[in-house]
Structure formats: C-alpha cells, structure tokens
Amino acid sequence: MSTFTLFKKDISIALFSVLFLILIGFFVEHPWPKDFLISIFSFGLLAMSLNMLIGFAGMVSFGHAAFFALGGYAFGLLLQSESFLTNFGALSIIVAFFVSIFITGIYSAVIGAICVRLNEIYFAFLTLAFQMFLYSVIVSWVSLTGGDQGLMGGIARPVFLGIDLSNSLHRYIFCSVIFVICILLLRILNKSNFGYSLRLIRDNQERAEFLGIRVFRVKLICFVIASMVASVGGIIMTLFTSGAYPEWAFWTQSGEAIFMIMLGGISIFLGPLVGTVLLRLINDVVQMYSSHTELVTGIIIMIVVLGLRKGLVEYLLEKTGILKK
Amino acid sequence: MLSISNLCKSFGGVVATNNVTLEFTEGSLSSIIGPNGAGKTTLFNLITGKLKVDSGKVKLDDEDITNLSTRNIVLKGISRAFQISNIFPSLTVKETLMSSLMSKNNHAEKLFNPFHSKALEEEADELLEILEMKRLSNVICSNISHGDQKVLDIGLALSLDPKILMLDEPTAGMGPEERWKMVETIERLWKLKKLTLIFIEHDMDIVFKISQKIHVLRYGSLLASGSPKEIKNNEEVINAYLGEDFEAI
C-alpha cells in the first residue's frame, strides 16, 4: 500500500481544513478573523513543531524560536535584496520561501549536531544558549538586520502565478495552504516508522539503542525537520508584518511556545495548536482591559498546569471519556 | 561461537571484571552465577557494547567485536534483555514489538512509511504467539505485570533475530510458579530459535536444571567453569558460593 492510501484519512481532513479556511477567507468581511488566523498559522507552526521535539521525541528545547526568527529574517532579507529580486523576478517569493527553509535546515543541523548529544537539562540550556547567540547577532548586526528596530521598510511581494501577496485575501489563502501542508507533514511523520523511532527514544533511549536504533541520527533528523517547520512559521509572520523583529529570537518567544504546548497538551497531536489559539485569545482579550498581559496569562497558565496537571485538551478528552487515562 | 579473552574492566578502584576468559559454543545454553557484585552484569555490558573494555578481546566467530557500538553488536546478532526490565512505558505491547521489528527490518528511519502496516502487524502477531502474550497485545506496557514485562523484554531481544541471546536474571523478582514458567519459556525459545543462550541467574535449582555449562564469577574473576556436575563437586565453588549444605537436584 502506498503512503497515500494509508494516510487517506489525514489527507482528507487536511483538504477539508483548507477548504474551510478558504471559505472563511471569502465570506468573512471583517479583517480581524483573518489576521487572527494568520497569527495562529504562524505561532501554531512554532508550537506544533516544538512539540515534535518535546512531545514526540522527549527533547525539551528552550531555543526553538531561533529557527522561527531565522526563517523570518532570511525570507525578509532576500525579498529586500535588489539583486535577488532582479534575478528571480516573479519567482522571488517561491525561491525565497525554499531558500529560507533550506538555510534554517543547514543552521539547525549544525546546532543540532552539537545539542542532541546532550540530554535533558543540558540539551535545554544549550539550545537556549544558541538562541541567545542568534538574538545578539540580530541585535548587533544593525547594518544587515536593522538591530533592535527590526527589519524595516517592508518587503517586496512580486506577483507569481496570479497570486498577489500584498492582497490580504491572497495572502491569507496562501498562508492557510502552507500551514495545513506543514501540519499534515507533522502528522504523517508522527504516524510513520520514524515517528515510532522517536517514541522509542522518548520512552527509553538506552533500550532504543539496544534495538539497533541510530539514536543520534534520528534525533538530529527530528531536530532539523522541527526547525524547518518553525522557520515556515517565521516566514508567514514576515509575510504578514512585512518585516522581522528581534523579539522573535528572544528566549521569551520560545517560552511562549512552551506555554502553548502546556496549555493545549503535549500528548494530543493538535493540542499545541489549541494552546496557540487559547494563548493568542487570552493575549488579545487581556490587552483590551489591562496592560499586565504577561501577569494575567502567567496566572492562567499556572491554573491550568497546577490545577489540571495536564493540557486543556487532554483534560477535556479524559473528562468526556474519549481518551482513557 | 562467542569467546572473550583476558577481559578487564575497573570502575575507579573497583575491579568489576578481572582477566576473564570464556567461551560460549554455538547453540549452547550456559549460565553465569556468582554473588551480588561479582561482575556478572558488567560482563554482559562489556560484551554488548554498553561499556568499553579496559583491555582484552571479545570475538564472535573469530571476528573481533571488542568495543563496537551497541547497534553494531546488535547487527552482528547479539541481543540482550535486562536485569530490571527495560521497556517503553507509553507503547502497547504490540507496538513495542512492532517497533523493534521495524528496527530489525532496517525501516526505523523511513519518514513517510506508515508504522501500522499489515506486514509489520503480522510479524508482531507471530512473535506475540511465540511469547504467549496475545492477550496483552493492546495493553500499555507500564500496565502489565512485572513477570510479563520480563517476558516482553526478552521478546524485544528475540525480535531482533539474534544468534546469541543474553538474559540478565530473567526470573528476578518472581514467585516460584512464575519462575518455572519463565524457565519453560526460555528453554522453549532456545530450542525453537536454535539460539546460543547465556543467562545470569540466582536460583540454583534453575541453574543446575537447565544449564549445559555453568560459569562462576567472584570478585570479577572466573572461579570455575564446567558442566553442572563438575560445578556441583567443585570444592572452591562450594566453599565460596554454594555453601556446604548445597544439594542440587
């Protein structure tokens, strides 16, 4: 049986989701839902890809947002470069998209080769250290990155295949399709042989080795793929804001992604995505009434984590009996 | 044939393996006995690549396999089960076996091949049948009994289709009845798969009943090697380990 037939259900769900998202795009006039959803696509990919490390493989990274930022900056810088735009013309967006993912892939392979040999807290701190390294490069290399002002001046969005990304509907649809493809990719990886190798490593790395699993290699592949998916999140954010900002590479951005995962739940595939929606909603609502967003979101997360001792999705599924303990 | 020669390993001041030379002929069933801390588990760790040897050699059919990585030793056909059962708490029994079969088939790094494939499930079912664990197929590993975990641990080692199977105290922590059932299982698998089987065991009744050869370790050194009869009558072994009033069946 081919991959396609065995993943038929997931592929169908993905197709329906794309259709549904496109319908929202066409029928909802107000810009808020679309803008909100684009931010969900972006940060959702960050959280979902981080959960590929944490939930699938048991590798708790504190520095995952670095790859989100790198993707965003690479994409933005390419589309600000005159020579790049003249070289690739109408294909600029597509080329910049893949080149940014590729650059992130290379960078994460180097970082990963150093980090994934370490376990637990050492892995966590080393990934954090590399993230802070990237942050300081972004902030101090003012001539290239605009320093702490961020990448200003907007990015070019040449029309390709009739798609005009400066048009908000086109942009929204483009981002939904990319988002769903990435989520489907994560889903397939989770259910594949590779996904089960990750489970073996998560549950018992030593024994996995005694089953002949190449632990280092599998972890490194996982790290690189997760980083590349995170970079797509950054690319979407750059498309949306027409810029890139150093906060994306700051450690709090990785912390927020961990919060999203904790809110939604680590063990349910779409848990982190629900967590993303919740955290963005909480953020937006609290911002309307108070300037202490961090404080309020912090308290809510504490209630969920300490009160439920699991993610919200996990809690609800257990309560309703869908998920057995 | 697996042979080790002049194997040494120390941890700081503790000499855990002291110049041990041993042979395990193809298809044999041997046991390793000795008091706690004698270096039995360490010997297994050295053979299977979990620990690096200080000096000495491990050879499999005249090929030097000293200090190869665990994976490469597994690929050579040596696999092991652990003293404390060492499994995957969040997977079901069947998924656990499917995973190790997947690894044996060299499919562990296939990114887009669905794990739940018919061929793999059938292979796992076959193994479940052999292990007599069908009834537990869909139970999460952390929820099965201690004894079943030990059997599953052995099943994992077995799923890799080894030539040599090493079991570290397979009956530890079991009641008498469960023990003998385990012994039956081990003997059955040994015959069925034509394995070279090496096991560490504390229950002398079991050791003397099923071993073809017994190796006695003490303070990291080999005290004696021989058939059950020879070991039973070895003065040194009686004094050092079995005790005066030892009466084997």
Ligand SMILES: Nc1ncnc2c1ncn2[C@@H]1O[C@H](COP(=O)(O)OP(=O)(O)O)[C@@H](O)[C@H]1O
């Ligand atoms: N990884 C290790 N680090 C330090 N000392 C160890 C290690 N493994 C075993 N030892 C020591 O080596 C000796 C032999 O241990 P072991 O091989 O586990 O004995 P056995 O399995 O015969 O009970 C013991 O004194 C033990 O404390």
Ligand SMILES: [Mg+2]
């Ligand atoms: Mg031991």
